[in-house]
Amino acid sequence: MTVAIANCRRCGRLFNRVGRDICPACVKDEDEKLATIRAYLRQHPLANIYEVAKGTDVSYDEIVQFIRDGRLLLRNNPNMVYPCERCGTPTQSGRLCANCAKEMGRALERDMRARDDRGLEANDQGRGKGYYSKS
Numbered sequence: 064m065t066v067a068i069a070n071c072r073r074c075g076r077l078f079n080r081v082g083r084d085i086c087p088a089c090v091k092d093e094d095e096k097l098a099t100i101r102a103y104l105r106q107h108p109l110a111n112i113y114e115v116a117k118g119t120d121v122s123y124d125e126i127v128q129f130i131r132d133g134r135l136l137l138r139n140n141p142n143m144v145y146p147c148e149r150c151g152t153p154t155q156s157g158r159l160c161a162n163c164a165k166e167m168g169r170a171l172e173r174d175m176r177a178r179d180d181r182g183l184e185a186n187d188q189g190r191g192k193g194y195y196s197k198s
């Protein structure tokens with residue numbers, strides 16, 4: 064594992080980075096918030112994100128971030144939906160709704176294939192310059 068000094072993505076403090084991009088204080092803060100949200104959802108399974116935000120003192124954006132990051136899993140919470148970043152359809156995981164995720168996946172695949180081709184070309188050129196066969 065690499066250890067490096069980094070700025071916390073969340074509070075900006077310098078910390079010894081051990082894998083995550085937020086500092087231990089923020090990790091603890093987030094864990095506590097997640098625990099509060101989960102407890103609230105156990106008691107109010109039909110709550111929506113606004114109600115949870117109000118009931119837990121965690122901001123709407125933070126709750127959405129937790130869901131997008133896959134840290135807050137929604138199983139029996141049909142009202143915990145937020146709009147897809149692309150088309151606005153209510154969604155419960157990731158940044159995009161199922162449809163957009165599929166479309167973007169296809170676009171990404173095309174993109175990566177195009178990049179792969181370019182990458183191979185660049186490699187071949189690089190190899191041609193300094194490489195001589197010993198035979």
Ligand SMILES: [Zn+2]
Nearest residue numbers: 071074086089
């Ligand atoms: Zn922090």
Ligand SMILES: [Zn+2]
Nearest residue numbers: 147150160163
């Ligand atoms: Zn969408």
